[in-house]
Amino acid sequence: MAAVRYACRDGWRLIVRHWGMSLLTIFTAMSVFFIIGASTLFVLNVRNIVSSLENQMTIQAYLKPKADVKAAEKAIKALPYVKETKLITKDMALERLRSRIGEQAKAVMLLGENPLPESIEIKVRKASDVAETARLLVAVPEIEDIVYAGRVAEKLTKVSGFVEKFSIVMLLVAIAASGVVLFNTIRISVYSREEEIGVMMMVGATSTYVTLPFVIQGFILGLTGAFFASLLLGGTYYAAVTRLKDMLPFIPFIESTKLTGKLAFMLICCGATVSLISSLMAVEKFIRKASKPL
Amino acid sequence: MEIKFSGVTKIFQPDIIALEDIYMQVEKGEFVYLVGETGSGKTTLMRCITREVIPTRGQISVGGNLLRKINRFDLALFRRDIGVVFQSFLLLPNLTAFENVAFVLEIMGLTPREITERASEVLKLVGIWRRRNLYPPQLSGGEQQRLAIARAIVNSPSLLIADEPTGNLDTHTADEIMQLILGINAAGTTVMMATHNQYLVDTYRHRVIEIHRGRIVRDEEQGRYEHHGSC
Incomplete structure (x- = not known):
């Protein structure tokens, strides 16, 4: 217990007495986690935009006259990839036509009754599922015709695949680069105390006793850096989204505070963990060196 | 020993x-x-x-x-x-004279009271009690030497190794x-x-x-x- 108390005190002492190095580490951690957070938000927004476009992709299945609507809906819902179905009655179809072409829609009523067929609007999970679902719909006996934007679906599928791969690569690169920068900063901070580590070992300190204050120091610095990065990220992100929404109102930006809160929590946890591991690795290296006899 | x-x-x-x-x-x-x-x-x-x-x-x-x-x-x-007085002192530069001596007792798991008593006693013995709150670089060569000796003897070692302690x-x-x-x-x-x-x-x-x-x-x-x- 006393050892933990001393370790906490020494960890804090390391931060305060090397305040220049501590500030540099906090600033580096803050920059690093700001970049990771910003990359994550960028990736999440791109995915959100692609996903909202995919959500707008629908297949219109026109039913045969006097077809059993319930049976058709049941058969469609049973198909894989189908996320949602909506029955468009004759009246609804007319209403839609009216909203599209205005009073000219009255022309269809000249025939006496509404000639528009009933249809089912189908939403699938991904744009890449559209073609396959359309192929399966052909086999449903109640369906007479199928209409969908084949080329758009195809292109959206490609974009979606690219965004998925790009976002993973981008995040991995950001995390790897940030990890290396933070690790090196902490290593420099520990390196400046290499001789101290050797002296501590010489007067009988165990590896754990020497390691703990450095690990606590790294933990506190990483945590603080990531905390400030989260604050900065939150502030700049919402300010940017407010402006972008004015300029690009048709793009659905992520505005959920719950999601950004989760991201901030993730960044802080990451900051503390990465710094802790970096300190541990850096100190362990010098401890091994100090305990190795000539 | x-x-x-x-x-x-x-x-x-x-x-x-x-x-x-x-x-x-x-x-x-x-x-x-x-x-x-x-x-x-x-x-x-x-x-x-x-x-x-x-x-x-x-x-x-x-x-x-x-x-x-x-x-x-x-x-x-x-x-x-073992108490060691190194030729180049090898004091911990970021700890005060008192903390340098106390460090050896801390790693041995002594209580804060015991540490204060023992470290104070040894610093008085080597004649640098008044300089206890200074950091090693702020001490003269002779004072650093005394501090190194204080650190080496504070744990009442069975063996004292001293490399040019009066150099x-x-x-x-x-x-x-x-x-x-x-x-x-x-x-x-x-x-x-x-x-x-x-x-x-x-x-x-x-x-x-x-x-x-x-x-x-x-x-x-x-x-x-x-x-x-x-x-």
Whole structure:
């Protein structure tokens, strides 16, 4: 217990007495986690935009006259990839036509009754599922015709695949680069105390006793850096989204505070963990060196 | 704490023979001067005792511990029972004089009260109590030397290894430090002290081991400081 108390005190002492190095580490951690957070938000927004476009992709299945609507809906819902179905009655179809072409829609009523067929609007999970679902719909006996934007679906599928791969690569690169920068900063901070580590070992300190204050120091610095990065990220992100929404109102930006809160929590946890591991690795290296006899 | 060297040879790469075929036995409570010219191997011999250096050949046993086989944890425990005054002091620059001394007691798990009492007592003993809140770089060479001695004796070690402990001190202060070390020895601590100070060796007569080019060339009870080959 006393050892933990001393370790906490020494960890804090390391931060305060090397305040220049501590500030540099906090600033580096803050920059690093700001970049990771910003990359994550960028990736999440791109995915959100692609996903909202995919959500707008629908297949219109026109039913045969006097077809059993319930049976058709049941058969469609049973198909894989189908996320949602909506029955468009004759009246609804007319209403839609009216909203599209205005009073000219009255022309269809000249025939006496509404000639528009009933249809089912189908939403699938991904744009890449559209073609396959359309192929399966052909086999449903109640369906007479199928209409969908084949080329758009195809292109959206490609974009979606690219965004998925790009976002993973981008995040991995950001995390790897940030990890290396933070690790090196902490290593420099520990390196400046290499001789101290050797002296501590010489007067009988165990590896754990020497390691703990450095690990606590790294933990506190990483945590603080990531905390400030989260604050900065939150502030700049919402300010940017407010402006972008004015300029690009048709793009659905992520505005959920719950999601950004989760991201901030993730960044802080990451900051503390990465710094802790970096300190541990850096100190362990010098401890091994100090305990190795000539 | 007794020390035993059996056929110890240390060769630093590529082919620098620092110690050659050393046989030596120091009994518990003994006081031994290590003399010899600079580069003769005194410091290497002492560093072998603290296991900073491991011999190329031969065995070293300190207090019954075979140093070649000791593991990392046991080495830490072993070092807690040894006080070392390094030639270059090796104080912790970011700790005050008081904290430097207290550190040794903290790692031994003493209570804060015991630490304060013991560290204060030792700092008063070596005469730097008033400078306790200063950092090592703020102390003079002599004060750093005293602080290094205070750190080495604060845990009442069974063995005190001192490499030129009076090297930076004037004759009067060197005498005071010597009295301090003799007092520690009188309390039962084995002392091995490397020195170039002829006055001290000739005044406070004890066993003298002279090393020349890595070999023991003289081992005398109640010896004098004499260079190998002189007279």
